[in-house]
Amino acid sequence: MAASASASCLLSEDHFLCSICLDVFTDPVSTPCGHNFCHNCIALKSCLDCLTSYCQTHLEPHRTVSGLKRHQLINPVENLEDRMCRKHDKPLELFCKPDQTCICLLCTVLDHKNHDVVPLKEERKGLKVELKRTEAEIQQMIQERQLKIQEIQQSVELSMNAADREQQKKQAQDFINGLELEICELENRRSEVDQLSGSEDHLQVLQRLPSIRASPSMKTWTEDQLREDMKKVFEAELRRVQQFSVEVTLDPDSAHRELVLSEDRKQVRHGDGRKKLLDKPQRFSVYCNVFGEQRFSSGRSYFEVQVKDKTKWTVGVARESIDRKGTIPLSPAHGFWTIWLRNGDQYEALDEADVHLRLTSSPQKVGVFVDYEEGVVSFYDADSADLIYSFIGCCFTDRLRPFFSPCLSDGGRNSAPLVITPIVHIK
Known part of the structure; x- marks a missing residue:
C-alpha cells in the first residue's frame, strides 16, 4: 500500500481518468500501444487515442492504477497533495529541520537557502529511532511507579498491628492514587507512541511527539514529591519499630577466638x-x-x-x-x-x-x-x-x-x- 502511494505522487490527475467516459477508471486496462481505459468502455477493436488495432486478448491490467483502492482514485488530487509540494508541484523528498516541514528540491533553492535540509527517508529513520527510545523511557517510568507502589504496600503490611496498619494505609493511599494516575497517563502515552510508530504521516509524528515526551509536572513529582512522600512513609514505619528497642550486648563466651x-x-x-x-x-x-x-x-x-x-x-x-x-x-x-x-x-x-x-x-x-x-x-x-x-x-x-x-x-x-x-x- 505504501509503495503504491509513493508511485502515485509522481502522477497527474489525468493519469486516473478514462478518455472515453471521462471518469475515474473502473477495472482499468492497458492496450498494447500503451493507452489506458475502463474495461467496459472498450467496444471497438482499436485504440481511440492512436487508432492502433488490437484484440481483447491483448489487454493487460493497468499496472500503475490497479493496485490503488477505489476511494484513492475518487479524489486523486487530494491524495497527491499529501506528498506533493503545493507551491511547486514537485515530490516532497526533503525535510527542513529548522522549519520542521517537508519540502521539494525546488524549495531548497528558493525558500530554504542555508537551512539544515536532509533526505526525508533519513529523517524518518531517525524519527523511528526516537519513537523507540520514547517508548522505552515511558516503559521504564511505568515500572518505577509500579515498584514504588509495591514498596509502599509492603511497608504497610509490615506494620505491627491492625491499628498501625490502618493508620499507615490512610497516609499512603493518596500517594498510591497519585502514582496510579501517572501510570494510567503513561499507558495512554505509550499507546499513542505505538500508533505513531505505524504512521506514514511524517508531519503528524513531528507535531505529536514533543507533547508525548514533555512531562514537566511528572518529572517534578518523581524527583521531589515522590522522594519526599516515600521518606515520610518509611520514617513513620521506622518510628514505630524503634518503640521496641532493646539493650543488646555481645556474648564473650560465644565469640570466635580471633x-x-x-x-x-x-x-x-x-x-x-x-x-x-x-x-x-x-x-x-x-x-x-x-x-x-x-x-x-x-x-x-x-x-x-x-x-x-x-x-x-x-x-x-x-x-x-x-x-x-x-x-x-x-x-x-x-x-x-x-x-x-x-x-x-x-x-x-x-x-x-x-x-x-x-x-x-x-x-x-x-x-x-x-x-x-x-x-x-x-x-x-x-x-x-x-x-x-x-x-x-x-x-x-x-x-x-x-x-x-x-x-x-x-x-x-x-x-x-x-x-x-x-x-x-x-x-
Missing part, C-alpha cells in the same frame, strides 16, 4: 591472631561470629548496628540452638535470618535463595527488627529510614539471638568494628 570485644561489649572487630581461650561448646569455632547476650522468644524487639567503614559484615538474628562448630549455610532453613555486605558494595539478603539488594546508598547503620509472633525479621537503613529487606512468614520455634560477624580484617582494609549503638529516634 574476635576482639570492647570492654563494654558493644563493639567487635577481627584481631591479629587467635587468643588463648577455652573452646567452650557455645563458642563459634569455624567462622568469626558472635552472639548477642539477649534472647527473643516473644513480642517485638529492635536494635541498631553501626557498619561504617567496613567492606564486609553480616548482621541479623539466629536460633540459639544452631551448630556453632560446623560450616552451616546462613539461611532460614538452618536457623539464620541475616543480610551481609561483600566486596565493599555487594549487599545480599541470605534467604532460601540469596537476594541481591539494590540500595540507593550504602547504609552506615543497620536497624534489625523482630516480630516473633508475626514471623517477621526486617532490616532498615537507620539513617535514611529505608526498608532494606524483610523475611516474612517465618516460623520461630526456638529462642532467637542477635547475630554478628565483622568478618576478617583483610590486612586492615576491613578492620573497623561493628558497633551496637544507642537508638536515635526518628523525629
Whole structure:
C-alpha cells in the first residue's frame, strides 16, 4: 500500500481518468500501444487515442492504477497533495529541520537557502529511532511507579498491628492514587507512541511527539514529591519499630577466638591472631561470629548496628540452638535470618535463595527488627529510614539471638568494628 502511494505522487490527475467516459477508471486496462481505459468502455477493436488495432486478448491490467483502492482514485488530487509540494508541484523528498516541514528540491533553492535540509527517508529513520527510545523511557517510568507502589504496600503490611496498619494505609493511599494516575497517563502515552510508530504521516509524528515526551509536572513529582512522600512513609514505619528497642550486648563466651570485644561489649572487630581461650561448646569455632547476650522468644524487639567503614559484615538474628562448630549455610532453613555486605558494595539478603539488594546508598547503620509472633525479621537503613529487606512468614520455634560477624580484617582494609549503638529516634 505504501509503495503504491509513493508511485502515485509522481502522477497527474489525468493519469486516473478514462478518455472515453471521462471518469475515474473502473477495472482499468492497458492496450498494447500503451493507452489506458475502463474495461467496459472498450467496444471497438482499436485504440481511440492512436487508432492502433488490437484484440481483447491483448489487454493487460493497468499496472500503475490497479493496485490503488477505489476511494484513492475518487479524489486523486487530494491524495497527491499529501506528498506533493503545493507551491511547486514537485515530490516532497526533503525535510527542513529548522522549519520542521517537508519540502521539494525546488524549495531548497528558493525558500530554504542555508537551512539544515536532509533526505526525508533519513529523517524518518531517525524519527523511528526516537519513537523507540520514547517508548522505552515511558516503559521504564511505568515500572518505577509500579515498584514504588509495591514498596509502599509492603511497608504497610509490615506494620505491627491492625491499628498501625490502618493508620499507615490512610497516609499512603493518596500517594498510591497519585502514582496510579501517572501510570494510567503513561499507558495512554505509550499507546499513542505505538500508533505513531505505524504512521506514514511524517508531519503528524513531528507535531505529536514533543507533547508525548514533555512531562514537566511528572518529572517534578518523581524527583521531589515522590522522594519526599516515600521518606515520610518509611520514617513513620521506622518510628514505630524503634518503640521496641532493646539493650543488646555481645556474648564473650560465644565469640570466635580471633574476635576482639570492647570492654563494654558493644563493639567487635577481627584481631591479629587467635587468643588463648577455652573452646567452650557455645563458642563459634569455624567462622568469626558472635552472639548477642539477649534472647527473643516473644513480642517485638529492635536494635541498631553501626557498619561504617567496613567492606564486609553480616548482621541479623539466629536460633540459639544452631551448630556453632560446623560450616552451616546462613539461611532460614538452618536457623539464620541475616543480610551481609561483600566486596565493599555487594549487599545480599541470605534467604532460601540469596537476594541481591539494590540500595540507593550504602547504609552506615543497620536497624534489625523482630516480630516473633508475626514471623517477621526486617532490616532498615537507620539513617535514611529505608526498608532494606524483610523475611516474612517465618516460623520461630526456638529462642532467637542477635547475630554478628565483622568478618576478617583483610590486612586492615576491613578492620573497623561493628558497633551496637544507642537508638536515635526518628523525629
